Amino acid sequence: MPLRPFSRDQRWLLPPSLDELMPEDHPARFVAAFVEAVSMEGWAGIERGGDPLGRPAYDPRAMLCIWLYGFMTGVRSSRKLEVACGDQIPYLWLSGLQRPDHNTLWRFYGAHRKEMRKLFKRTVKAAVGLGLVDLALQAVDGTRIQGNASRHRSYDRKGLESLLKRTEAAIADLEAQNRSGGEGAPPRLPEALSKAEKLKAQVNAALERIKDEEGLEEINLTDGEAGLVKGRQGVMAGYNAQAAVSPLNSEVAGGSGRLITATGVVAGSYDYGQAIPMLREAEATVGQKAEVSLMDAGYHSGPNLRECEQQGYVVLMAESQDRALANPYHKDRFVYEAQSDSYLCPCGQRLTFRYISRRKGRPESRVYRAGRGVCRACPAFGQCTKDKGLGRGVEIGAYEAELRRNRDRMATEEGKAVYRQRKELPEPVFGILKELQGARRFLLRGLENVLAEWDLLAATFNLRTLFRVWQRRQESGRAQFFGISVP
Secondary structure (H helix, E strand, C coil): CCCCCCCCCCCCCCCCCHHHHCCCCCHHHHHHHHHHCCCHHHHHCCCCCCCCCCCCCCCHHHHHHHHHHHHHHCCCCHHHHHHHHHHCHHHHHHHCCCCCCHHHHHHHHHHHHHHHHHHHHHHHHHHHHCCCECCCEEEEEEEEEECCCCHHHEEEHHHHHHHHHHHHHHHHHHHHHHCCCCCCCCCCCCHHHHHHHHHHHHHHHHHHHHHHCCCCCEEECCCCCCEEEEECCEEEEEEEEEEEEEEECHHHHCCCCEEEEEEEEECCCCCHHHHHHHHHHHHHHHCCCCCEEEECHHHCCHHHHHHHHHCCCCEEECCCCHHHHCCCCCHHHCEEECCCCEEECCCCCEEEEEEEECCCCCCCEEEEECCCCHHHHCCCCCCCCCCCCCCCEEEEECCHHHHHHHHHHHHCHHHHHHHCCHHHCHHHHHHHHHHCCCCCECCCCCHHHHHHHHHHHHHHHHHHHHHHHHHHHHHCCCCCCCCCCCC
16 A cells, blocks of 8 residues: 655645634534633623734733633643644634733733633633523532642641641751851841741641631641542642533534533532532522432531521432431431320330430420330330330431432432432532543632632633533534623
8 A cells, every 4th residue: 555645845836724623513612602602801801903012912802712712621720821822723724823921911811710710700701691401400519629739738726736847946956056146147047948938927827717717627737728628539738629510502502511600619628518508509600499409428417408498499308317217216217296295116115205305506406305214115125115214216307308308209219319410410520520621739828719710610610511511512513602692
């Protein structure tokens, strides 16, 4: 078989246009179409004409396209973006053959990243306006992401006090080394002494925060707002990133897909405090409540279930005590009689109210017990209870009714079928964000900056989803996509 002619010194008779090198269905074209539909004055107050004085600035449309396409493809560093703008055709096309350096790219991102958060809501509103979002179902979940800090720089109060003592001793030693008889002080502090002084100031500020802020037990000296969170790789200094995810309407979208409809970031590992904020955020972004919201056991609590009911949210929450619920003598199988304020156990014995339990850090609960000797004579003794003195007790908390209603919904065949869809919604989204968009670690520090970074990751994930719909519409001859009125 003959070989094709090959030469790296080949010259063009007529130079091709840059546009010819970009496929018609390339995601970079979609990013450009999205940016062209965005009013720069509306989201960032940028004047397209630029400042008449000084050196000509880069067009903000080009800068925004570079950052959005970078976040879509996992290139989130300004230095890597600088390299990409010099040797990758999609970036060359988006920038119009211009090559902004990393400082210019970073200045644009630093000045506008908080305003870029609005782009996330715009992607959701565009999808809702086109009827792409299936509003019947959504799932809320969180994922732990490493921060731009080491966990070894996290200290509790005792650790900070010990570090402060060591730092002060090091400063005294360095000062002694720099003293010299009869000579004046050096014009600037030596580097080691300067670093030690800065560390001392950091430690003192951290100690003040721990003393002043209730509930703050540990603080990271690199990123003071990062918390210790447990991920698959172990404990790390990072954040708990939250997302509400809805499926696409397959009939309108021409296929399957997922869309992030709400975001949030907290420093703690626990999810239960984010249930209501995420549901409210999703409702505000989409414009209406989802018919059913799915959450795992991390969000399960009586207060959450009660507030969901009060605010009209229909939720299905898993519990961490599934094995206990399978016990034939679980307290859910005890029947309450309001007239006598008592419970009947599965064996027909009556448990009457005895006292109110008050324990530190827990809400009050009512305790019901059978009479002395009743349980010992029962054939279920040993399986229902092993307490020979007091017998079986049932503790009823303030949120018992809400907990039982949620268990009843989860126990139905319909509830089980709906809840099985939870894993198909947020978990693949987190996988794409981490594997394809490089979100295994935040690059910025501080909760506000991290939230802006997470929102831009979510916005570009939604652009990936909308791009696939755009591709399908191109194939069917309906390429118009952003020509709808989106606030």
